Amino acid sequence: MSKLLRIDSSARTADSVSRQLSDRLISRIAPDADVTVRNLADGIPLLSESTLGAMWTPEADRTDAQNAELADANIAIQELFDADTIVIGLPIYNFGPPAALKAWADLVARAGTTFQYTPTGPEGLIPNKPVYVIVTSGGVPVGSPMDLSSTWLTTFLGFLGLTDVTVIAADQLNVDPEGALTAAKGRVDAVQLAAA
Ligand SMILES: Cc1cc2nc3c(=O)[nH]c(=O)nc-3n(C[C@H](O)[C@H](O)[C@H](O)COP(=O)(O)O)c2cc1C
Structure with missing residues (x-):
């Protein structure tokens, strides 16, 4: 059975358009998938000095506390792999x-685990796979200069090796x-047709 990781970052639940459209997309492209849900509205730790210290300590040298x-x-990273x-x-x-x-991204970007530095620059270590990003906005057109979200996330995912990213706009909802x-919804359904 194929595995699908679903990451929700809206603070809203029932009224969240990104959640509704993720439901719709998943039921179309992978209805039988084994879905892992990472609901960031449930909370995600922020980086602290001690977290950074643990991240930067070689695995073999880490204390139990680290x-x-x-x-x-580690769980969030494993979900990506x-x-x-x-x-x-x-x-x-x-x-x-x-x-x-952003807090999730700060946790999963770990040198030597999800990316590495090479003589020719940084290299992502997560095997490439299809990523669908549903971008919702009240007024900002997705893809416009004011849409820093899509640019940031696609750049970040690419840094980890995930370059097969499809951005689906659900913009100007207000x-x-x-x-x-x-x-x-039409854009979501077009993804399903393209994948069929
Ligand atoms: C805290 C907050 C900040 C927002 N900032 C923006 C913004 O800068 N630009 C914009 O176009 N929409 C903005 N919106 C509108 C949301 O992008 C829009 O309501 C979207 O549907 C939220 O996704 P969701 O429906 O999955 O919760 C903001 C909404 C909230 C709650």
Whole structure:
């Protein structure tokens, strides 16, 4: 059975458009997948000095306390390696990603584990796989200069080796709520057709 990692970063639940569209996308592209849900609204630790110290200590030299410090991050990293497909809900919050998604990124970017430095520059260590990013916004058009969220996330994923990224816009939802949602659903359904 294929494995799908679903990452939700909206603080909202029932009214969240990115969650609704992730449901829709997953039921179309991978209805039988074994889905792991990483719901960042449940909380994600922020980096601290001691977390950084543990990350930068070679694995063999880590203390029990340092291993415990990295336990959450290790699980989040393993989820990225294990998945065959990844779906990420990315609302635009104040021109960037939700803080919870940034906190997740700070935890999973680990030199020697998810990326490494080489003489020719950094290299991602996560095997490439399809990633679908559903970007919601109230007013900012996805792909415009004000959309720093999509640019940041695609750059970050590429840094880890994930370059097969499809961005699905569900934007300007406050401008024409019904029309914008209908258009976004159409984009989700087009992904399903393209993958079929
Ligand atoms: C804290 C917060 C900040 C937001 N900032 C922006 C923004 O900078 N630009 C924008 O176009 N929409 C902004 N919005 C609107 C959201 O992107 C929009 O409501 C989107 O649907 C949220 O995703 P969700 O429906 O999955 O919760 C913001 C919403 C919230 C709650």
